[in-house]
Amino acid sequence: AADWYRKAAEQGEAAAQNYLGYCYINGQGVTKDYAQAVSWFRKAAEQGYAAAQNNLGYCYKYGQGVTQDYAQAISWYRKAAERGNAQAQYNLGVCYENGEGVIKDKTQATSWYRKAAEQGHATAQFFLGYCYKYGHGVTKNYAQAVNWYRKAAEQGYAVAQYNLGVCYENGEGVTKDKTQATNWYRKAAEQGDAAAQFRLGFCYENGQGVTQDYAQAVYWYRKAAEQGITYAKEALKRLGVE
Numbered sequence: 001a002a003d004w005y006r007k008a009a010e011q012g013e014a015a016a017q018n019y020l021g022y023c024y025i026n027g028q029g030v031t032k033d034y035a036q037a038v039s040w041f042r043k044a045a046e047q048g049y050a051a052a053q054n055n056l057g058y059c060y061k062y063g064q065g066v067t068q069d070y071a072q073a074i075s076w077y078r079k080a081a082e083r084g085n086a087q088a089q090y091n092l093g094v095c096y097e098n099g100e101g102v103i104k105d106k107t108q109a110t111s112w113y114r115k116a117a118e119q120g121h122a123t124a125q126f127f128l129g130y131c132y133k134y135g136h137g138v139t140k141n142y143a144q145a146v147n148w149y150r151k152a153a154e155q156g157y158a159v160a161q162y163n164l165g166v167c168y169e170n171g172e173g174v175t176k177d178k179t180q181a182t183n184w185y186r187k188a189a190e191q192g193d194a195a196a197q198f199r200l201g202f203c204y205e206n207g208q209g210v211t212q213d214y215a216q217a218v219y220w221y222r223k224a225a226e227q228g229i230t231y232a233k234e235a236l237k238r239l240g241v242e
Contacts, residue, residue, distance in 0.1 A: 002029030018052040023062065025055075032063030035112035045076060045127030054079035054088035061091075061100070070101030088115065089116035090124040097127075097136075110137030111129060117148060125152035126160040132161075149214060153184065161188035162196040169199075169208075180214070182209030189220060194227035214239065 002023045008016030022031045038059050044052030055124035057076030060069045074095055080088030093112035096105045110131045116124035129148030132141045146167050152160035165184035167176045182203045188196030202218035205211045218241050224232035237242070 001049070008241070009043070012043075012047075013046040014047040014049035014052065017047075018049055018055065021052065021055060025059075032103070034105065035156070036060065036065075038065035048079075048083070050080040050085040050088065053077075053083070054085050054091065056090065061095075071096070074082040081115070084119075086116040086119040086121040086124070089113075089119075090121050090127075091126065092241065106131070106137035107196045108137070117151070120151075120155075122152045122155040122157040125149075125155075126163070128158055129160065129163065133167075142167070144173075146173035153187070156187075156191070158188040158196070159192040160207040161185075161191075162193050162199070165196065165199065178203070179207035180209070190224070192227075194229050194232075197221075197224035197227070198232045198235075199227050201232065205239070212237035 002020065002082045004021040005016045005023060005228070009020045016154060017040045021044070023029050024037035024040065026032065030036075033058045038056065038190075040092065041052045041056040041059065046146055046156035053076045055167065057073045057080065058152040059065050062068065073179075077088045077092045077095065081092045090114045093109045093116065095101055096112060097109035099102065102108075110128065113124045113128040115163065117128045125148045129145045129152065131137050133145035146164065149164040149167065151162045153164045155190040161184045165181045165188065167173050168184060169181035170176065174180075182200065185196045185203065189200045201224060203216045203219035204207050204220065206212065210216075218236065218239060219240075221232045221235045222241075
């Protein structure tokens with residue numbers, strides 16, 4: 001694959017240049033070489049290829065193949081974001097949220113998350129939901145938080161599934177429903193989300209949304225404890241289990 005991408009890339013095909021850069025950054029079909037990745041991403045980016053612009057921004061942000069430079073990262077992310085690249089829109093939102101290469105601005109962060117979220121970007125959907133829940137850059141709105149958490153959760157995004165479970169457990173933006181809470185905790189827990197594993201264990205221990213089952217409680221507490229969740233370790237001790 002890398003050989004054929006190279007043949008096209010050397011003829012100036014932007015998509016092939018981007019894919020060849022991707023091969024170099026991941027060591028797929030070639031020896032991993034960040035400098036070569038940057039070189040090919042740049043060739044495609046300078047032709048206006050949005051995915052390569054995003055990838056070049058990523059390299060600048062994390063200093064892969066180039067000296068770390070947040071200003072350059074922002075510049076390339078913005079070029080890609082303005083061309084409608086959802087990943088770049090999300091990445092730009094993160095930079096605004098954390099003040100990386102730009103002045104920290106929750107409103108701008110939320111604006112870029114929304115653009116990506118509306119294109120179906122699951123991580124951006126989760127973060128937009130988070131912004132609505134806590135009033136970061138937007139007016140606090142639990143119903144909107146649930147709306148965006150659900151969109152991400154239905155795409156299998158574990159953190160969103162856990163947070164949607166929390167909303168159902170506490171009645172935030174939805175009618176309180178312990179069964180629905182447990183269902184979403186389970187989806188996240190089965191993907192390895194430690195917080196969800198703990199909450200699912202708690203639900204089984206206390207019969208919330210499920211039939212009380214200490215064996216299942218121990219099973220999920222143990223999984224969470226193995227990932228370092230202190231509350232899960234304490235729960236195991238409380239139940240007399242090592």
